[in-house]
Amino acid sequence: MIGDRLHELRTERGMSLRALAEQAGVSPTLLSQIERGVTEPSLSTLRRLAGVFGASIASLFEDPAAPAVWISRPGERTTLGAPNGQIRYERLTPGNGQLEVLHAVLAPGEVSSEELWSHPSMECVYVVSGTLTVQVERSSYTVAAGESLTLDSNRPHRYLNDSATNTEIVLAINPPTP
Amino acid sequence: MIGDRLHELRTERGMSLRALAEQAGVSPTLLSQIERGVTEPSLSTLRRLAGVFGASIASLFEDPAAPAVWISRPGERTTLGAPNGQIRYERLTPGNGQLEVLHAVLAPGEVSSEELWSHPSMECVYVVSGTLTVQVERSSYTVAAGESLTLDSNRPHRYLNDSATNTEIVLAINPPTP
DNA sequence: GGTCAACGTGCAGTAAGGCTGCACGTTCGG
DNA sequence: CCGAACGTGCAGCCTTACTGCACGTTGACC
Numbered sequence: 001m002i003g004d005r006l007h008e009l010r011t012e013r014g015m016s017l018r019a020l021a022e023q024a025g026v027s028p029t030l031l032s033q034i035e036r037g038v039t040e041p042s043l044s045t046l047r048r049l050a051g052v053f054g055a056s057i058a059s060l061f062e063d064p065a066a067p068a069v070w071i072s073r074p075g076e077r078t079t080l081g082a083p084n085g086q087i088r089y090e091r092l093t094p095g096n097g098q099l100e101v102l103h104a105v106l107a108p109g110e111v112s113s114e115e116l117w118s119h120p121s122m123e124c125v126y127v128v129s130g131t132l133t134v135q136v137e138r139s140s141y142t143v144a145a146g147e148s149l150t151l152d153s154n155r156p157h158r159y160l161n162d163s164a165t166n167t168e169i170v171l172a173i174n175p176p177t178p
Numbered sequence: 179m180i181g182d183r184l185h186e187l188r189t190e191r192g193m194s195l196r197a198l199a200e201q202a203g204v205s206p207t208l209l210s211q212i213e214r215g216v217t218e219p220s221l222s223t224l225r226r227l228a229g230v231f232g233a234s235i236a237s238l239f240e241d242p243a244a245p246a247v248w249i250s251r252p253g254e255r256t257t258l259g260a261p262n263g264q265i266r267y268e269r270l271t272p273g274n275g276q277l278e279v280l281h282a283v284l285a286p287g288e289v290s291s292e293e294l295w296s297h298p299s300m301e302c303v304y305v306v307s308g309t310l311t312v313q314v315e316r317s318s319y320t321v322a323a324g325e326s327l328t329l330d331s332n333r334p335h336r337y338l339n340d341s342a343t344n345t346e347i348v349l350a351i352n353p354p355t356p
Numbered sequence: 357g358g359t360c361a362a363c364g365t366g367c368a369g370t371a372a373g374g375c376t377g378c379a380c381g382t383t384c385g386g
Numbered sequence: 387c388c389g390a391a392c393g394t395g396c397a398g399c400c401t402t403a404c405t406g407c408a409c410g411t412t413g414a415c416c
Binding site for chain 1: 180218219220221222234235236237238239240270271276277279281300301302304306326328348350351352353
């Protein structure tokens, strides 16, 4: 519920209803109602509130369901295969948030998928060792160990290892695409 | 503008105004008005729309500003220092999106900051080589090479290397905190 | 104990604007 | 040439976001 989130943000900062109301240019009563779920804010008041908190509207809807701390070790990670590809990714993140980080090792010749793939996210690959080739639409890029590549996943793309040695990568994706 | 975003999501899927309206249970006219910015949707209609798209409300407000492809190589990256710490991070991502990925090498004894630090994000550290110690509130965790740790950055935390060798890490943060 | 300020909330009223139904101009395929 | 589907202008309804004021409660200070 959006009210809970706003209540949390306000109390976190030690603000009173009236203080926040004044800064946001709305009435204290309205805030009270919103926080208790009696009514729902309009986008315009949501904008004002986000402004006071220095946050984006988007962040008001991301549940901060505190997943404490999550450690993943090789061997005890959930793996997921790319659609129609050979790579097996290991998931480094719990998988309930807005951030997904994967780890993979590509054997020589291995590709992430047969066709180019697109999804509405941003992703960033860091090459730990070996050499990675990234195809984006009709271009392809070579990324060596220690280098990284960031791309808009809306553009059809795939990864492949056309070198003779294993390639180890870390892949950060936001938001995750199930 | 939220209307542009909705228009994008709709046309991406090849849906007509009427088709979307029916699935969402609202009138086509309303959608037309929203997409053109004539009016703003209420939270309840936003929920319905997000439901049809299989997206979160938050994602409707994240701008998908397409930054093509971005390659970063060691030496030509912008560096940024942690507040009050010794570490120098190298930024792997362009820095205009919702995803930030950093790279850093911690010399023995080096810490990310003097005090514990918190910001409203999620982050995930992958340890490339060496050993990293992560302090979260009153707990501390040891993460070895090949392992990773994900944490809610709202909890006060910092990184340190209390081993005798260099520690190399990759750090994914979402959303970035400037 | 008394006072006072600040807290969060109930209530009634208002004004705003989200939302609908219908009609119109346009563009496409058959 | 017709029909269906597209996106949009308009007028009106009617929900509801939002306000102002008053109330009960708490805690600091004298």
